[in-house]
Amino acid sequence: MTTTPKTTLPEEFSTYTREIMGEQRWTRFAEAMGEEPPVSVRLNPMKFRSDSMALPAEEDEPVEWCREGRYLKERPMFTLDPLLHAGAYYVQEAASMYITQVIRDHAPADRPLMVLDLCAAPGGKSTAMRSVLPEGSLLMTNEPMRPRANILMENIQKFGHPDVIVTNNYAIDYQRSRLQFDVILADVPCSGEGMFRKDEGAIREWSVANVKKCAALQREIITDIMPCLRDGGLLVYSTCTYNKQEDEENVDFICSEWQMEKLSERHFIPGETRSEGLYMAALRQTGSDASQQTTISMLDSSATKKDKKQKRRGKASAEQAVKGAKEMSGWIKGNEDFSITTLGQRFVAVRKQWRNVYDTAMEKLRVMHAGIELGEPKGKDIIPSECLALSTAFNPEAFATAELNRDTAIAYLRREPIQLPPDTPRGFVAVGYQGLNLGFVKNLGNRTNNLFPQEWRIRMQNDA
Known part of the structure; x- marks a missing residue:
């Protein structure tokens, strides 16, 4: 029996994908495409306290490949939860959390690492990686498109780790910088097949020609960034697609061109995994190329x-x-x-x-x-900056603080004036919710100046 998904898929996609999946897997996939996407969040281990904090909807079960991942039984109004804005958790598609297992399985754990997330917006995989890197590591997280880089920067600041640098560059710029990394995540732009259930726009934009175009672009990006991977370094290659051109064939190309060993690979497919579509492969560089051993000290000496x-x-x-x-x-x-x-x-x-x-x-x-x-x-x-208030390195003794209830916290996040207790000292005050900072106000006595960033404010007015 042939199963047709409720979501109308491009005919050429269906024919090819049924062929590579096989009839049984395709049947499960097609059935899942008519189901509601699962809702999942990832807890911030630096901020979320399970004994005193609750998620905005009832938990269902853990995400099996991520210790911090949780499925929810329904999709709540995340925007109106102050804990989201405080960085206590991140709303993330479950398959994307797999990066935490890849890092735990394959990245060195006995020393600080220098890590790059090359195509990082909106920041889910970056914050996931940052939460499992060895102490003392540095994460550089990059997004070439400026509007998306702004979103990345916001999410990185809310996460709160002090050892992150956010950049707005292309892979070739990193090559020219001559910076070197122990781990590079290349979650490359792709044809978006894995997002078909959640994004009808991805279906409209899909074509065989676009698959070929994306596969070529992915190879170009990898070619530009490979000189930045240290000898013996870990490359994590990721797409949200099912086709072999963008996935297995590109990984074979990388292994052949740069003497890489494939350590692991996994496809996430709706109907088989409780997630959207994702492909992720971990590759280790085994060859030695002197041209790729440029370090910062060499960069300084050759200036x-x-x-x-x-x-x-x-x-x-x-x-x-x-x-x-x-x-x-x-x-x-x-x-x-x-x-x-x-x-x-x-x-x-x-x-x-x-x-x-x-x-x-x-x-x-x-x-x-x-x-x-x-x-x-x-x-x-x-x-004082919003980032300072949200940072896990914030010194709570440096400023007066005020704990807000939920309604006042929402008013603050809408950038509305809020009233503080009458005994609150004048000057800059860090305001928080359930023990986590949200940001600053300047207390003038009879009123406050709300310092929450204009571009971050909640625009939703209904409190449903």
């Missing part, structure tokens, strides 16, 4: 005299600008481990062990966020 002079002038300017901000070191815990510098007009704290990487990124890449954004000067004040 031209002009480059060195510009770098010295830039560092002198940054040190001069930071002199007025040394007081901000008290705003973060463990401040002796951080170097305070500038990113545009903003003050940021970057862990000292990664300061050379930050300086190189600032010189060679478009850095949007780095470390802990502390604040921005305005007149005689330094306005």
Whole structure:
């Protein structure tokens, strides 16, 4: 018996995919395409406290391939849950959480790693990876498209880990930077077959020609980024497709071109897994190519005299600008481990062990966020940043704090004026919900200035 999915799929897709899946698997897949997509979230292990916090809908069961993953029995109004905005959890498709198992299985766990998520927006896999990397590791997370990079930056800041740099570049820019990574995740742009159940637009845009175009683009991206992978490094290649051109054939191409060993691969298919469609393969570099062993120290030693002079002038300017901000070191815990510098007009704290990487990124890449954004000067004040409040390195003794109930928290997140208890000290106050910071207000006594970022505010007005 032939099963036809309720979602109308392109004929050429159906013919090809039935052939590679086989009739039994195709039947299960076709039936699942008529079902509601599962709802899943991933808990932030740095923030979510199971003994005192609740998710906005009843939990169903754990996600088997991710310790922090949970299925929910229904889809709630996530936007109106302050814990989402505080970074306590992240709404993520379950298959995408598989990156945590890949990192746990194949990445070194005995030393700090330098990791790149190359095509990272909106940030689900980045925050998932960050939660399982060895202590002291640095994650650089990148998105080429500026509007999507803004979303990535927001989600990274809400997650709250201080050792992340966000950039807005293409793979070739990273190659030119000569930065080197122990792990690279390339969740490459694809034809989107795995999203057909959730996104009708993906169905409309699908074509055989687009599959071929995507497969070629994926090879181009990998070719551009491979010089950044250290010898013996781990490459994780991922798509949300089922076809062999974008998946197995591209992995075979990578293994052949760069002497890579395939450590694992997995297809997630609706009907077989409680998820949308995803393909992920882990590859280890086994060959040695001297041209790929460029390190930061080699980059510094090979710089031209002009480059060195510009770098010295830039560092002198940054040190001069930071002199007025040394007081901000008290705003973060463990401040002796951080170097305070500038990113545009903003003050940021970057862990000292990664300061050379930050300086190189600032010189060679478009850095949007780095470390802990502390604040921005305005007149005689330094306005503390939302990122500071959300960071797990925030020092709660540095500012007055106020705990908000749910209604007041929602008003704050809508960027409305809120009323604080009358005994709240004047000045900058960190406001929170269930023990997690949401951001800052400036308490003027008879009123408050809401400092929640305009671009992040809740626009939904109904409280259903």
